[in-house]
Amino acid sequence: MKKILLSCLAMVAMAFAPLASAAEHGVQFVKSTAHVAFDVLTQYMASVGFILFDSDTEMKELLTKQGEAFEEFKKANDERLKALEEKGYAPADTVAKVETINAELTKLGNDLQDLAKKQNRPKAPVAGELNEDQIEHRNAFLNFLRKGDVSNLSALERKALQRGSDVDGGYLVPVDLAAEIDRVASTVSAVRALADVRAIGSASHAFRVKTQGIAARWVGEGETGGESDNPKYARIEINAEEMEAEPWVYNDTLEDADYNLEADVTEEAGLAFGEAEGAAFVSGNGVKKPRGFLTYDTVANANYAWGKVGYVASGASGAFAGSNPGDNIINLLHSLRSQYRQGATLLMADTTLAALRKIKDGTGNFYLFNPDPTGNFAGLVLGAPVEIDDNMPILGADSLSIAYANWKRAYRIVDRKGIALIRDNITSKGTTKFNFRKRVGGGIRNFEAIKLMKFANS
Secondary structure, three states, X not given: OHHHXXXXXXXXXXXXXXXXXXXXXXXXXXXXXXXXXXXXXXXXXXXXXXXXXXXXXXXXXHHHHHHHHHHHXXXXXXXXXXXXXXXXXXXHHXXXXXXXHHHHHHHHHHHHHHHHHHHHOOOOOOHHHOOHHHHHHHHHHHHHHHHOOOOOOOHHHHHHHOOOOOHHHXXXXXXXXXXXXXXXXXXXXXXXXXXXXXXXXXXXXXEEEEEEOOXXXXXXXXXXXXOOOOOEEEEEEEEOEEEEEOOEEEHHHHOOOOOOHXXXXXXXXXXXHHHXXXXXXXXXXXXXXXXXXXXXXXXXXXXXXXXXXXXXXXXXXXXXXXXXXXXXXXXXXXXXXXXXXXXXXXXEOHHHHXXXXXXXXXXXXXXXXXXXXOOOOOEEEOOEEEEEOOOOOOOOOOOEEEEEEOHXXXXXXXXXXXXXXXXXXXXXXXXXXXXXXXXXEXXXXXXXXXXXXXXXXX
């Protein structure tokens, strides 16, 4: 490694040496020489396995494009708002321009979030990080995956594969492949990426949450204040429900030694699991699936009580308020107690953010939306980060289209340890099915840590 770095430094010195005498030839020569030197260095580093450009460079480019697009958007939308104020309508070409740039901003925001997730998500274990037993398990499992062969599995290993299930229940997926499935799922489900996720070893997870603490008393010297009020607790139980995904592969493809079978089927299973559970975490009814946070009883936040989710009205049916719409956004942000606002995130669909992006404050001086300078979120609304989840309802009468929560404290996901696989090359001629099964649950863990916006007059 040291020799490679020294070689790179030597190449830098050689490539940039002509710049020392470049002043007499003018700036253009300096630029062209620098480009040549940069190309030489890039090619050399690539030849020894270094990658000079990485996702950080791509992130910077996307952020620059987003900033430029937002400036164009503001100019176009200002023209639209001015026309509405002066004429009562906006020209069609102006409206079309606004919508085109708005769509581009949405795409850039999604690209930035996807890139940020790839950078920030934890990596699944690789073969070099597994212990000997796990490596033996993995190799035997991959042989089973491709050929259906279990004859090389030792009795001890076979027992480990079937822990918690009989043969009909399938084989347990090795730890690194199971981690990869969960990792892919987390890129699909915004809620999984935000929420508190726990691994459990049983069919359900029960815990208690304090809903009321004790109160202190003032007492004089030598006095006693009597007994304190007892704290109050609520018991919450989340069941791990079973779901399955079944990618399949042509049998002749299985015979191709260059085909990366494990990568293909784990990605397919991860995407399918992510889509199914992502929808359930938002709107699942809790029957044989997680309970979504939108399916609990809701109440106007002024009447909030434990066990219900408080909401703030947008001020118009199916839309943001026509006058000073930002006021109710502010009300939503401050409906969450200050202890939960640190780390809280807005969750909404793409189309809701596109509508919100056009809104200015009551004085018309500034936009409520701004791009996120870090690229980690779809944007900022009055400083609050936004995550996109198209499982959230689109704007409609009485829709609950925006959620604002400290998700780590508001919603808990439970994963029962182990993903099982049944290999089936019988039922469909010419193909092999891989039936992956996992158990997952979800539910609100703290009703104080989440608030909603209801798109209604009140």
